[in-house]
Amino acid sequence: MDEESADKHELFLTLFTANEAAIRAFVRRLVPTRQDTADVMQGITLVLWRKFDQLDDRDGFRKWAFRVARYESLGWLRGKGRDRHVLSEDLLHLVAEEAARDESWLAAQRDALDECLEKLPQPNRQLVLAAYAPEAEIQQVAQRSGRTVGAFYQWLHRIRLQLVECTRRTLGTEGLS
Numbered sequence: 001m002d003e004e005s006a007d008k009h010e011l012f013l014t015l016f017t018a019n020e021a022a023i024r025a026f027v028r029r030l031v032p033t034r035q036d037t038a039d040v041m042q043g044i045t046l047v048l049w050r051k052f053d054q055l056d057d058r059d060g061f062r063k064w065a066f067r068v069a070r071y072e073s074l075g076w077l078r079g080k081g082r083d084r085h086v087l088s089e090d091l092l093h094l095v096a097e098e099a100a101r102d103e104s105w106l107a108a109q110r111d112a113l114d115e116c117l118e119k120l121p122q123p124n125r126q127l128v129l130a131a132y133a134p135e136a137e138i139q140q141v142a143q144r145s146g147r148t149v150g151a152f153y154q155w156l157h158r159i160r161l162q163l164v165e166c167t168r169r170t171l172g173t174e175g176l177s
Contacts, residue, residue: 016065051068120159131156
């Protein structure tokens with residue numbers, strides 16, 4: 001790989017990685033299941049890479065990626081159109097528009113939650129993240145915490161309330177509440 005190609009590849013990976021979670025969340029609102037989201041994301045990633053040279057404004061990567069994600073998701077859904085559990089195309093366009101509008105608010109919420117999680121004492125943060133990890137087994141996390149399952153759920157509920165309040169305060173100080 002020559003130096004120019006390597007630089008292009010590095011820039012793409014940097015931009016894509018910074019925006020992948022938001023793109024995935026956007027797609028998840030449009031397709032029925034997490035597995036469908038994973039399938040659609042693979043296609044989106046390929047299209048973004050193939051068309052990366054067409055992106056004029058690197059600062060507009062997220063907006064451009066959302067547009068590609070929207071078309072790829074709608075195309076995937078159109079292919080599934082014979083399935084009676086898939087929404088009509090008009091409704092999907094409406095959902096996609098609403099999801100794009102809400103993205104900045106959701107990104108602010110994610111950032112505020114990350115900030116609030118960082119404020120938790122390390123052992124508490126580790127337990128919260130373990131409880132919400134994919135395929136987490138609450139019994140094991142509760143045991144690791146030294147609590148019964150019932151007591152762990154009560155503790156987790158109190159921590160969630162703290163995180164919600166912290167997130168609200170953080171968004172309020174940023175003028176986004």
